[in-house]
Amino acid sequence: MASGDLLLRAHAGAPVLARAFPCRLRVPASCRRGLMCPLAAAKTDVAGRVRPSGAAAVQRRRQRDADERLSFSRVVTRRDAVDEDEEDVEGEALQLGAVTSGGESGGVDGSYLSNTRFDQCAVSPLSLKAVKDAGYERMTEVQAATLPIILQGKDVLAKAKTGTGKTVGFLLPAIEVISTLPHQRNQLRPAINLLVMCPTRELANQVATEARKLLKYHRSLGVQVVIGGTRLTQEQRSMQANPCQILVATPGRLKDHLENTPGFSTRLKGVKVLVLDEADRLLDMGFRRDIEKIISSVPRERQTLLFSATVPEEVRQISHVAMKKDYRFINTVKEGDEETHSQVSQMYMIAPLDLHFSILYDVLKKHVAEDADYKVIIFCTTAMVTKLVAEVLSQLKLNIREIHSRKSQSARTKVSDEFRRSKGLILVSSDVSARGVDYPDVTLVIQVGIPADREQYIHRLGRTGRKGKEGQGLLLLAPWEKYFLGTVKDLSISEAAVPAVDSSVETEVKNAVRKVEMKSKECAYQAWLGYYNSNKTIGRDKSRLVHLAEEFSQSMGLPVPPAIPRNILRKMGLSNVPGLRSS
Numbered sequence: 001m002a003s004g005d006l007l008l009r010a011h012a013g014a015p016v017l018a019r020a021f022p023c024r025l026r027v028p029a030s031c032r033r034g035l036m037c038p039l040a041a042a043k044t045d046v047a048g049r050v051r052p053s054g055a056a057a058v059q060r061r062r063q064r065d066a067d068e069r070l071s072f073s074r075v076v077t078r079r080d081a082v083d084e085d086e087e088d089v090e091g092e093a094l095q096l097g098a099v100t101s102g103g104e105s106g107g108v109d110g111s112y113l114s115n116t117r118f119d120q121c122a123v124s125p126l127s128l129k130a131v132k133d134a135g136y137e138r139m140t141e142v143q144a145a146t147l148p149i150i151l152q153g154k155d156v157l158a159k160a161k162t163g164t165g166k167t168v169g170f171l172l173p174a175i176e177v178i179s180t181l182p183h184q185r186n187q188l189r190p191a192i193n194l195l196v197m198c199p200t201r202e203l204a205n206q207v208a209t210e211a212r213k214l215l216k217y218h219r220s221l222g223v224q225v226v227i228g229g230t231r232l233t234q235e236q237r238s239m240q241a242n243p244c245q246i247l248v249a250t251p252g253r254l255k256d257h258l259e260n261t262p263g264f265s266t267r268l269k270g271v272k273v274l275v276l277d278e279a280d281r282l283l284d285m286g287f288r289r290d291i292e293k294i295i296s297s298v299p300r301e302r303q304t305l306l307f308s309a310t311v312p313e314e315v316r317q318i319s320h321v322a323m324k325k326d327y328r329f330i331n332t333v334k335e336g337d338e339e340t341h342s343q344v345s346q347m348y349m350i351a352p353l354d355l356h357f358s359i360l361y362d363v364l365k366k367h368v369a370e371d372a373d374y375k376v377i378i379f380c381t382t383a384m385v386t387k388l389v390a391e392v393l394s395q396l397k398l399n400i401r402e403i404h405s406r407k408s409q410s411a412r413t414k415v416s417d418e419f420r421r422s423k424g425l426i427l428v429s430s431d432v433s434a435r436g437v438d439y440p441d442v443t444l445v446i447q448v449g450i451p452a453d454r455e456q457y458i459h460r461l462g463r464t465g466r467k468g469k470e471g472q473g474l475l476l477l478a479p480w481e482k483y484f485l486g487t488v489k490d491l492s493i494s495e496a497a498v499p500a501v502d503s504s505v506e507t508e509v510k511n512a513v514r515k516v517e518m519k520s521k522e523c524a525y526q527a528w529l530g531y532y533n534s535n536k537t538i539g540r541d542k543s544r545l546v547h548l549a550e551e552f553s554q555s556m557g558l559p560v561p562p563a564i565p566r567n568i569l570r571k572m573g574l575s576n577v578p579g580l581r582s583s
């Protein structure tokens with residue numbers, strides 16, 4: 001009954017979705033009552049064409065799976081002629097895809113669990129006990145596909161959809177590998193055997209928490225986190241007081257320890273397994289230099305694991321920076337399947353900037369009214385824009401929390417912990433929450449303004465619909481941001497009509513915006529300009545950029561855009577652009 005199951009789940013979310021985002025497709029009364037809904041069976045794509053999803057798509061995917069299995073040997077033969085090193089890797093990847101994602105294993109039908117139980121695998125009794133205590137019985141698809149290969153000692157690059165258990169996927173086998181090494185219980189500064197790199201502090205903390213769960217009965221193994229935002233000396237003391245063989249870190253702070261903590265580089269010489277969580281993010285230009293330095297500080301003879309929900313081709317090209325030539329690429333997202341979850345409905349809305357606050361308010365009010373257990377994340381383009389949006393929405397008496405890089409680490413941790421535990425909350429966030437963070441039961445993800453790229457769109461959306469649950473996503477764009485839709489046109493994302501905002505709501509929103517401090521607006525304006533200036537498409541034409549920034553300024557109730565410090569304008573390369581005021 002797997003496909004029927006999928007249909008039921010799709011229907012259950014459709015009525016709420018239809019009311020929150022009235023789509024251009026008409027929703028019949030039967031659907032509003034929770035019965036058969038054309039939205040579940042067919043969706044429109046960006047161009048308004050009808051795309052089959054739900055049962056029709058499952059049927060088509062099944063056919064494609066069968067075709068792929070048949071054509072597997074042909075694909076390998078064709079690749080032989082292309083590139084010898086890559087051919088071996090690709091061949092294994094395709095074979096795994098066919099085995100792990102086919103019929104019985106459940107991946108095709110949207111189930112994230114495989115049929116393999118942990119106790120059917122070569123996992124130590126201590127780990128098995130911990131896995132059981134954590135409530136895990138069956139492996140997820142990605143865990144079942146990667147565990148045996150990691151236990152063989154191979155380097156692995158793994159791609160699996162968001163919220164499908166990649167963390168346990170790399171932690172469990174890595175713990176198995178290092179637990180066979182000789183360890184002394186009370187050694188003060190033991191060698192670090194497992195090093196996990198994460199792009200954000202929240203994610204590093206979360207990975208360490210999961211590691212502690214799995215280490216429950218491995219009493220001689222300890223885990224520590226180094227993440228910045230706290231004093232370096234504090235972390236140095238903590239590492240001394242709590243010996244650890246497993247270290248979870250963000251790149252900048254790990255580099256700091258390499259340069260400033262006595263004996264630290266010697267401890268890293270003990271690394272047997274290196275993990276890059278959110279590998280594509282860690283290998284992109286922002287982190288590349290730090291990661292290269294870290295890689296050169298750990299032994300060449302090690303096992304390397306790279307995991308992410310997105311692996312763009314460029315990342316495959318440069319994965320040799322970290323991995324051995326004969327690494328395995330394990331892709332549990334089948335070719336032709338979307339990188340996002342079918343049980344998450346995706347909508348976009350195009351509206352002028354001066355309507356964005358009113359639309360946000362309208363969508364949130366409806367969502368809150370419909371779902372008492374609402375839990376929403378709103379992603380904004382920068383930290384300062386996040387702060388502004390949080391302040392406006394707080395003025396509107398919504399239950400708002402705010403998280404971004406300009407908050408102290410203690411405030412970030414507090415908000416993150418509260419949001420994890422609670423329902424009935426709206427978290428306004430910058431991209432610090434975009435990747436990896438596992439907040440259970442998020443009902444709606446709203447992205448305001450274009451995300452940095454396609455990958456970031458997928459990761460942000462992936463904060464909802466985790467572990468096979470339903471979710472909703474809305475991307476709110478200005479008309480001149482519409483081009484971004486071209487990068488996600490293969491995903492099932494459909495247009496939602498802009499809601500009619502009545503004049504009383506408009507007045508309420510205007511008053512809320514007026515109450516926000518001038519300083520917040522100035523900072524948001526500057527940050528907004530910086531973000532879009534560095535966008536390749538929008539930042540190309542500077543006079544247009546200035547004009548759009550003026551629109552943003554007006555949306556904050558400022559007819560004259562704020563002045564920007566001269567040195568900042570210089571850093572942005574906008575010193576002599578007409579229309580910008582300097583201070």
Ligand SMILES: Nc1ncnc2c1ncn2[C@@H]1O[C@H](COP(=O)(O)OP(=O)(O)OP(=O)(O)O)[C@@H](O)[C@H]1O
Pocket residue numbers: 135136137138139140143160161162163164165166167168308309435436437438462466467
């Ligand atoms: N075998 C399992 N059975 C049940 N739940 C599991 C299993 N493995 C992991 N989980 C749970 O699934 C949730 C999602 O896992 P995780 O955060 O590792 O996903 P992810 O694939 O890394 O997501 P993202 O791509 O967003 O980083 C977590 O709450 C985790 O505890």
